[in-house]
Amino acid sequence: MQMTGADLIVKLLERQGTSTIAGVPGGAALPMYDALSKSETIHHVLCRHEQGAGFIAQGMARVSGRPEVCLASSGPGATNLVTAIADAKLDSIPIIALTGQVPLSMIGTDAFQEVDTYGMTIPITKHNFLVRSAKDLLEVIPAAFRIAMSDRPGPVLVDVPKDVQNQMVSFEAYPDVVVPDAAPTFDIAAVEEAAKMIEAAERPVLYLGGGVIHSGAAAMAVTLAEQASLPTTMTLMALGAMPMDHPLAIGMLGMHGARYTNYVLEEADLLICVGARFDDRAIGKTAEFCPNAKIIHIDIDRSELHKVKDAHVAIAGDVGQVLSELLPRVKPQLRKRWLSHVESLKGRFPLAMPGIEDPRSPYGLIHAVANCLDDSAIITSDVGQHQMWVAQAYPFRRARQWLNSGGLGTMGFGFPAAIGAALAAPDRTVVCFSGDGSLKMNIQEMATAAQENVNVKIILMNNQSLGLVHQQQNLFYGKRIMASRYERPTDFLKIAEGFGMRAVDLDPSPNPRATLAEALHTPGPCLIHATIDPNEFVYPMVPPGAANSEMIG
Amino acid sequence: MSEQNAKPLSEFIPDVPETTGFNKVVLELGVANHPGVMSHICNLFARRAFNVEGILCMPVGSGDTSRIWLLVFEDQRLEKMIRQVEKLEDVRYVERHAGDHPVFGRLDEFFQ
Ligand SMILES: Cc1ncc(C[n+]2csc(CCOP(=O)(O)OP(=O)(O)O)c2C)c(N)n1
Ligand SMILES: [Mg+2]
Numbered sequence: 298m299q300m301t302g303a304d305l306i307v308k309l310l311e312r313q314g315t316s317t318i319a320g321v322p323g324g325a326a327l328p329m330y331d332a333l334s335k336s337e338t339i340h341h342v343l344c345r346h347e348q349g350a351g352f353i354a355q356g357m358a359r360v361s362g363r364p365e366v367c368l369a370s371s372g373p374g375a376t377n378l379v380t381a382i383a384d385a386k387l388d389s390i391p392i393i394a395l396t397g398q399v400p401l402s403m404i405g406t407d408a409f410q411e412v413d414t415y416g417m418t419i420p421i422t423k424h425n426f427l428v429r430s431a432k433d434l435l436e437v438i439p440a441a442f443r444i445a446m447s448d449r450p451g452p453v454l455v456d457v458p459k460d461v462q463n464q465m466v467s468f469e470a471y472p473d474v475v476v477p478d479a480a481p482t483f484d485i486a487a488v489e490e491a492a493k494m495i496e497a498a499e500r501p502v503l504y505l506g507g508g509v510i511h512s513g514a515a516a517m518a519v520t521l522a523e524q525a526s527l528p529t530t531m532t533l534m535a536l537g538a539m540p541m542d543h544p545l546a547i548g549m550l551g552m553h554g555a556r557y558t559n560y561v562l563e564e565a566d567l568l569i570c571v572g573a574r575f576d577d578r579a580i581g582k583t584a585e586f587c588p589n590a591k592i593i594h595i596d597i598d599r600s601e602l603h604k605v606k607d608a609h610v611a612i613a614g615d616v617g618q619v620l621s622e623l624l625p626r627v628k629p630q631l632r633k634r635w636l637s638h639v640e641s642l643k644g645r646f647p648l649a650m651p652g653i654e655d656p657r658s659p660y661g662l663i664h665a666v667a668n669c670l671d672d673s674a675i676i677t678s679d680v681g682q683h684q685m686w687v688a689q690a691y692p693f694r695r696a697r698q699w700l701n702s703g704g705l706g707t708m709g710f711g712f713p714a715a716i717g718a719a720l721a722a723p724d725r726t727v728v729c730f731s732g733d734g735s736l737k738m739n740i741q742e743m744a745t746a747a748q749e750n751v752n753v754k755i756i757l758m759n760n761q762s763l764g765l766v767h768q769q770q771n772l773f774y775g776k777r778i779m780a781s782r783y784e785r786p787t788d789f790l791k792i793a794e795g796f797g798m799r800a801v802d803l804d805p806s807p808n809p810r811a812t813l814a815e816a817l818h819t820p821g822p823c824l825i826h827a828t829i830d831p832n833e834f835v836y837p838m839v840p841p842g843a844a845n846s847e848m849i850g
Numbered sequence: 851m852s853e854q855n856a857k858p859l860s861e862f863i864p865d866v867p868e869t870t871g872f873n874k875v876v877l878e879l880g881v882a883n884h885p886g887v888m889s890h891i892c893n894l895f896a897r898r899a900f901n902v903e904g905i906l907c908m909p910v911g912s913g914d915t916s917r918i919w920l921l922v923f924e925d926q927r928l929e930k931m932i933r934q935v936e937k938l939e940d941v942r943y944v945e946r947h948a949g950d951h952p953v954f955g956r957l958d959e960f961f962q
Contacts, residue, residue, distance in 0.1 A: 415886060419893050424939040427886065444939055600933035 323370025325397030351381020356717020372410030387704025423451030507534030508572020679735030709738025
């Protein structure tokens with residue numbers, strides 16, 4: 298066979314099962330765009346900003362669990378992708394970023410729209426490639442997919458100079474479609490040791506992280522909890538792994554976790570950490586986190602073991618595979634005393650959700666939205682107070698229901714990720730909870746949402762401020778409010794309409810629940826606007842640098 | 851002044867973290883041979899302000915792979931560092947040798 302490098306890229310993507318690509322064209326990517334024009338199976342979504350394209354690819358990948366592709370030109374196209382790639386790295390999301398580059402002979406000459414995309418993305422990718430010959434694509438493209446989805450998933454960038462895209466390449470046969478590498482083998486003796494520790498523990502707690510979602514192990518984790526009567530906490534990334542209303546669920550831990558959750562952890566004598574990484578926002582001051590607990594740590598990434606907390610038993614393996622070995626070895630137990638103690642802590646120090654009956658208050662609005670939807674809906678959020686309220690209060694009940702920028706905490710994530718989710722799951726309703734600050738960071742993608750007519754509803758919790766910053770200045774900087782209030786209001790309804798999106802305002806509605814239900818149940822993209830009091834704070838809160846037991850509020 | 855003098859010496863040298871010890875260790879890395887591989891490895895050490903005293907790199911065999919020798923200070927974080935290096939796609943293996951491994955010793959005459 299003979300074809301150009303660009304045609305070969307598109308063929309290899311098709312063979313790998315890619316059906317949607319999000320991108321923005323530009324000079325150095327034009328051969329790839331020309332090749333895409335000939336593809337009958339790939340739908341290209343024209344984004345309004347490359348960061349939008351990166352987050353749309355992420356949204357697709359977070360829903361499908363498989364690598365999804367975004368595409369940008371050289372120079373500013375590539376730099377605009379950087380935030381979305383870094384975000385994928387911190388949350389272990391498999392995306393493939395394809396970038397055009399200036400021709401090989403011009404690399405290093407400060408050519409027009411040349412940046413060192415390869416060098417720039419080394420620290421924010423799982424791996425990256427600069428392709429120096431079209432025939433290398435036969436190896437690089439399948440390798441990019443294999444690396445993105447094997448072991449701990451992550452972003453892979455492939456930078457392709459324009460002359461390499463145009464170069465003819467002859468080859469005998471296409472490379473095989475790649476599948477993930479086999480997960481690392483692990484020591485069964487360690488699993489047995491873990492089972493013994495669980496049996497011997499009096500006050501064990503199960504601590505689930507995003508790895509449980511990536512590995513498709515949520516159901517097994519719930520079974521483990523039920524079998525051994527383990528109160529179960531989830532990180533921001535793992536919400537939904539165990540239904541929030543499960544009797545053993547003790548909610549999200551960490552900076553904005555409920556008091557009782559952090560108190561239960563404080564008393565634990567055994568912590569079983571599955572696919573989580575002891576992030577500082579989750580554990581607070583390291584030395585004071587679970588001070589009395591032995592630790593079992595299960596993670597596919599060996600470098601996470603003993604990284605923050607030394608584990609007594611550490612197992613490097615796919616959490617699903619490890620749990621399937623662990624389950625038959627764990628004796629069923631009832632743990633009446635411990636569970637009733639947990640129950641009493643929950644009764645004494647529950648998550649307070651003031652205003653839950655009022656759809657014009659943060660918790661009330663979130664509950665009103667949840668009451669209109671079933672578990673099939675996908676929920677995304679941006680970053681800020683609204684995100685923490687949703688994480689605390691939304692009744693998540695399944696894995697991959699909740700898409701969130703956990704590690705990088707990127708404002709602007711929620712809306713394009715929701716578009717990606719809707720593209721990957723067109724039959725679901727996708728709701729993006731956003732803030733007025735965050736939404737503005739990728740608001741241009743309203744045009745993309747309107748163009749693709751995706752079923753995405755934005756719930757805009759508008760407090761006319763960078764609420765989380767405002768809150769921190771109030772609590773920790775002597776109420777000196779600096780650059781966290783927007784002096785001038787923005788007319789988001791007009792903006793949405795200007796981009797061709799429907800807009801609904803709950804403020805003037807005499808019956809906000811009915812208005813909300815109608816908007817959520819009407820197919821197509823829609824902005825749903827609600828004013829929120831800027832003096833509402835997220836509580837409880839662990840002050841930055843403090844121990845989780847030192848919550849305020 | 852006397853109070854300041856009580857602080858560990860490393861605090862006065864901006865690029866030597868407190869965790870750094872005085873013993874040296876030699877690391878041997880087998881890696882894929884391509885132009886970007888040195889950046890991948892050096893970036894990991896630089897970002898964590900992990901002192902690398904010496905670097906040697908030459909292709910081996912047919913040239914598909916290279917061997918990199920690193921001379922580093924023993925550091926509390928060395929084991930964690932090695933696990934991060936092993937995670938790199940281009941790294942085939944990492945071996946740890948004593949600090950007096952001859953690979954750097956024989957170079958002394960070029961650095962007089
Ligand atoms: C890209 C980016 N810039 C800055 C921040 C720091 N930051 C975190 S939350 C926040 C305020 C978010 O405001 P908004 O989206 O309106 O949400 P609210 O807290 O008001 O609900 C800021 C500025 C961030 N997380 N991401
Ligand atoms: Mg706001």
